[in-house]
Amino acid sequence: MKILSGLLEQMVIRRNADGVSEQPFTGTCSGTGDVLVSAWTEDGRTVRGLVRKVCGRAGRGTFSGVLKGLRTGGPYRVELTVGRESAAVDGILVGDVWILAGQSNMQGCGNLAGAFRNSSPMVRAYYMTDHWGFAKEPITCPPVANAPVHWILSGMDHPQPRNWKSPMRKGAGPGISFANEMFRATGVPQGVICCAHGGTRMDQWNPGLKKDGDRSLYGAMLNRVKRNGGLVSGVIWYQGCSDTTKENIPLFRKRMIRFVRSLRKDFNFPEMPFVQVQISRLIYRDSTSDANWTAIREIQRTLQSSIRNLLTVPAIDLELDDGIHLCGKSQIVLGRRLAEAVRTLRGDKDALPPPMELQSIRKLTFPKIGEDHYVVSFRNVAGKLVSEGRPAGFMFNGGTEDLSFRTELRGNKAILRCGLGAAVQDIGYGCGANPYCNIHDEAGRSLPAFAWRTPVQKFSFKLSGTTRMQVSDPLFGTEDLDRIAYEDAGKLSYSLPPQKISVVPQDRTKYAKRHGVRFFRSRFDVSEPMELRLLLGYDGPVKLFADGAAVYLDRKGINPIIPEQYHVDVKWGKGRHEVMFALALNGGAAWGVSLAIVRTDIRRTKRKSSQEIALPVEVE
Numbered sequence: 001m002k003i004l005s006g007l008l009e010q011m012v013i014r015r016n017a018d019g020v021s022e023q024p025f026t027g028t029c030s031g032t033g034d035v036l037v038s039a040w041t042e043d044g045r046t047v048r049g050l051v052r053k054v055c056g057r058a059g060r061g062t063f064s065g066v067l068k069g070l071r072t073g074g075p076y077r078v079e080l081t082v083g084r085e086s087a088a089v090d091g092i093l094v095g096d097v098w099i100l101a102g103q104s105n106m107q108g109c110g111n112l113a114g115a116f117r118n119s120s121p122m123v124r125a126y127y128m129t130d131h132w133g134f135a136k137e138p139i140t141c142p143p144v145a146n147a148p149v150h151w152i153l154s155g156m157d158h159p160q161p162r163n164w165k166s167p168m169r170k171g172a173g174p175g176i177s178f179a180n181e182m183f184r185a186t187g188v189p190q191g192v193i194c195c196a197h198g199g200t201r202m203d204q205w206n207p208g209l210k211k212d213g214d215r216s217l218y219g220a221m222l223n224r225v226k227r228n229g230g231l232v233s234g235v236i237w238y239q240g241c242s243d244t245t246k247e248n249i250p251l252f253r254k255r256m257i258r259f260v261r262s263l264r265k266d267f268n269f270p271e272m273p274f275v276q277v278q279i280s281r282l283i284y285r286d287s288t289s290d291a292n293w294t295a296i297r298e299i300q301r302t303l304q305s306s307i308r309n310l311l312t313v314p315a316i317d318l319e320l321d322d323g324i325h326l327c328g329k330s331q332i333v334l335g336r337r338l339a340e341a342v343r344t345l346r347g348d349k350d351a352l353p354p355p356m357e358l359q360s361i362r363k364l365t366f367p368k369i370g371e372d373h374y375v376v377s378f379r380n381v382a383g384k385l386v387s388e389g390r391p392a393g394f395m396f397n398g399g400t401e402d403l404s405f406r407t408e409l410r411g412n413k414a415i416l417r418c419g420l421g422a423a424v425q426d427i428g429y430g431c432g433a434n435p436y437c438n439i440h441d442e443a444g445r446s447l448p449a450f451a452w453r454t455p456v457q458k459f460s461f462k463l464s465g466t467t468r469m470q471v472s473d474p475l476f477g478t479e480d481l482d483r484i485a486y487e488d489a490g491k492l493s494y495s496l497p498p499q500k501i502s503v504v505p506q507d508r509t510k511y512a513k514r515h516g517v518r519f520f521r522s523r524f525d526v527s528e529p530m531e532l533r534l535l536l537g538y539d540g541p542v543k544l545f546a547d548g549a550a551v552y553l554d555r556k557g558i559n560p561i562i563p564e565q566y567h568v569d570v571k572w573g574k575g576r577h578e579v580m581f582a583l584a585l586n587g588g589a590a591w592g593v594s595l596a597i598v599r600t601d602i603r604r605t606k607r608k609s610s611q612e613i614a615l616p617v618e619v620e
Contacts, residue, residue: 001029001085006229007067007078010091010132012124012191014231021070021094023229025056031083032059037067040077047076058082070094072188075121091132093122095189096182097232098342100140100175101205101221102239104198105280105331107140108173110321114328115172116180116335122189123179126228129162132191135179138171140194147220150197153204172321172328174277177335178236178342185343185350192236193228195221201242202255207262218259222266234273234345235263236338240300241279241324244292253299253306257560260307270509271309273345275338276300278449280315282433283323290432294399297430297449301358305537305563305594308504311341313355314446316393316430317437337445352443353380358450359412361427362613367420374404374416374427379467381412383442392438393447396424399431414439426451466595468620469522471496471505476516479584481543481553489519489545489580504561504592512588520581520593524616526572531601532616535564538583540590545580546570557584563594577616 006025016022035056039047049069056065063082070076074093079086100106108115115137125135128145142150143160151159165171179190197217209216214223225232243252264272278300282289297316304310314337318330326334343351356378364373376394378385385391391407394416403424404416418424430437430449440446472492478484496505503520536544536552539559544552552568581593599615 001087003027003087005227007089008132009089012093012095012097012189014097014233015072015094019072021067023067026064028061029058029063029082029085031085035063035065036081038079039070042075093189097191099195099232099235100192101195102237103200103242105326106173106196106238107198108138109170109325110172110328110331112137112169112171116177116332118176120183122183124191126193128194135176139175140196142197147214149215149217149220153197172331174331174335174338177332178338181336181339193224195224199242205259236275238277240296244296249295256303257306273342274310275341276312278312278314280318280326285433293433294431294451298451301448301450306561309345311345311354313337313341314448316449317446352382356380356447370420372418372420372422376414378412381441384411385409385439385441387438392436393429395428395431399428466522466618468618469503469520470494472519474511474516474518479515481541484517484543484582486545486548503594508591511585514585515587516585517582521578522595523578523619525576525619526574526616527614529573530599531571533598533600534568535596536566537561537563537594540586541584543582547577561594564596
């Protein structure tokens with residue numbers, strides 16, 4: 001009798017929502033009949049309810065089943081029996097299981113001298129040699145991998161011996177630090193499945209290549225998870241450096257959307273947590289690197305508006321060990337930030353807010369002192385913004401200039417003080433391939449790198465994406481938007497709370513394969529007459545009402561949501577106004593919408609020179 005998948009020596013089994021195992025397994029045997037399972041704790045006590053319990057069936061030379069009821073913790077000894085045959089595995093833990101994937105900074109290329117020193121036997125790794133063990137760097141070593149794709153991409157015609165080491169003593173990554181922080185915060189055993197490979201592009205992670213099995217990165221990743229029973233808790237991802245080319249940048253967002261969607265489908269886990277790293281720095285750059293690295297970071301920063309249950313962790317402030325790879329100390333910090341983001345996604349009781357996001361930029365003019373102030377506000381700040389020494393990292397005009405003579409940090413705001421009439425076209429943070437950034441919150445989390453593309457000198461000011469959009473219950477029936485009237489929205493209950501992170505309803509999966517429409521509404525207070533552009537995103541047929549009047553219709557809307565892909569111009573007077581989407585459920589294929597607003601009439605508006613630019617204020 002031989003176990004083939006799902007129960008491996010020293011492995012970590014994923015716990016379910018009730019904190020117990022629900023682990024599929026397979027194998028071969030000569031007997032037929034029931035598969036019985038027994039389990040013991042480390043000190044030899046039998047596990048209640050798991051003494052010769054029926055958990056599967058055997059026949060025609062194979063067996064399969066599901067191990068249910070093994071509680072979070074361990075280690076355990078598990079024995080399967082079919083007739084007179086038996087097979088046992090030792091050192092089993094029950095906890096969380098994470099995929100580590102992407103390219104070199106997830107693989108781990110920092111100097112081993114600075115690597116995290118794991119001290120907990122409750123943190124395990126599934127190495128690329130397809131065995132579980134105590135997590136010790138380097139945990140990801142492509143040249144020794146059993147899957148051919150890894151040693152082929154490493155330029156080898158066969159795998160190296162298991163004890164092979166990098167001649168440059170590289171190997172520090174964020175995975176062990178991440179898992180240890182998760183264990184420290186939760187007390188739950190942690191396992192990581194190592195799948196990363198340095199230097200790889202998104203087209204090499206193409207889900208369409210999974211048919212090639214272990215000769216493709218995506219296929220090898222799937223197979224590694226399948227050998228472990230097919231269940232994971234989420235994905236930790238660092239990739240994008242190799243996609244910083246003019247050919248790959250336009251495709252990066254769509255490739256990431258497809259990648260995450262395919263993973264969730266293949267693992268039958270529609271809400272699977274996915275935490276990515278916003279790429280860090282590059283020292284040896286060329287004439288195109290500054291713009292290209294900024295572009296990829298900006299796509300990564302905004303990707304969570306297109307992919308639900310995804311968060312992006314900045315790394316722009318971290319130190320390197322060479323021209324592109326984070327040092328061991330930085331990887332320890334990054335691992336902690338990744339764990340904090342995962343706990344936020346899961347809604348853990350004492351979790352931090354999500355990673356910081358850009359909220360708004362406002363211009364204040366003070367002629368008497370000869371200064372323009374640009375007030376950059378952030379949401380999700382833990383405590384307040386701080387820096388070691390002079391705050392650094394903000395740049396102007398595509399990252400080519402620093403026009404501020406002083407940056408002041410006040411709570412969740414950075415105030416950039418410039419000379420009166422400074423030629424400011426746009427503002428960014430962490431622009432270019434190799435910026436110096438040192439601003440973070442009191443929890444040690446960096447500001448995100450961003451490229452604020454609103455051209456200030458053209459007097460166009462943008463309101464950040466909606467954060468209080470209310471969602472109605474579905475109106476089942478017709479999806480013919482020509483027949484949908486504004487009055488239909490008043491018949492429904494808006495039972496979901498206002499959306500705080502995303503505009504994809506959390507109960508969307510309840511209405512799979514159903515037909516009808518759903519209404520999304522936001523309301524705004526306007527302090528003075530203004531001309532505005534409503535920037536729209538959606539992933540299904542949609543009709544838009546502004547103050548009750550139909551102003552936009554797209555019968556052919558499809559996935560994915562691309563924020564700000566379409567626009568509608570409106571004129572609003574002083575007072576309260578409403579924007580309402582009617583989104584066809586599209587048989588369950590449509591998920592949600594996005595909305596941002598740009599004011600376009602500032603040049604023609606008279607105001608005092610010290611007055612803030614007035615924008616609509618979203619209200620519940």
